Amino acid sequence: MSRTPAPWARIVEALIRERGPALFGYAVALTGDRHAGEDLLQDALVRSFRRGRGDVSLNEAHAYVKRAMQTAAIDTSRRRKTRPATPTATLPDSPTPDHAGAIADRDALASALNTLSPRERTCIVMRYVDGLSAVAIAEETGLAAGTVRKYLSDAVAKLQDASLGLGLQTADAVAGGGHHLPVAVRTTQKGGQR
Structure with a gap:
């Protein structure tokens, strides 16, 4: 017996499929780093939909995730102020001559x-x-x-x-x-x- 996904699960799938690249770009703009942007986006998706959201539109889901990323970006800075900084090496992207x-x-x-x-x-x-x-x-x-x-x-x-x-x-x-x-x-x- 197969289960029908909840309405919010279908919205999350559509959000990732249709607006994933835009949300990822937004996350990178907020963090300044691709890897941190990936983490921020994933955390925002989990925070926004871990308890489901009922039946929401794609635009509403997009707004929830963007708001979660904005809040998380600010909260991360607050946590960093209370913890000592740990230096890490950042590997540069390998540029192509073109x-x-x-x-x-x-x-x-x-x-x-x-x-x-x-x-x-x-x-x-x-x-x-x-x-x-x-x-x-x-x-x-x-x-x-x-x-x-x-x-x-x-x-x-x-x-x-x-x-x-x-x-x-x-x-x-x-x-x-x-x-x-x-x-x-x-x-x-x-x-x-x-």
Whole structure:
């Protein structure tokens, strides 16, 4: 006798199939590391659906997982502050000669994003990947709007100091919303880009 999967299980399968690459890119943008991004996404999926969710839409499931990743990214920084840091060696991706410029740009962006605190990074990702305003970010994260504006302002200043030519403006970051600037790092797999 075969069991019919619960409605939430079908939604999780559809979410991974249809939006998995986008969610993975979002996780990498939040963490700055592919492996940490994989862990963050997997943890967010488990947290979001370990008790089931009833019958939810694909968009609702997507939103649950993104919110879980945002919260986990901020919570991870809190835990790191209470634990001593353990140095680890990071192995670089093996670049191919065809993509040297793209890899250099990605590494420069990743390096610049790594200078941001987890809260600044989360706010920047939510602002420029999700296209949310400072007020919307505040509502999503539970922070005060002024605090979000401060994180965005500080993050833009740090990214401008990195001289990457991203064209980010402080006024747009703290007041804007509604337009999309791609800052997520695209990853490649066998057979092409994601």
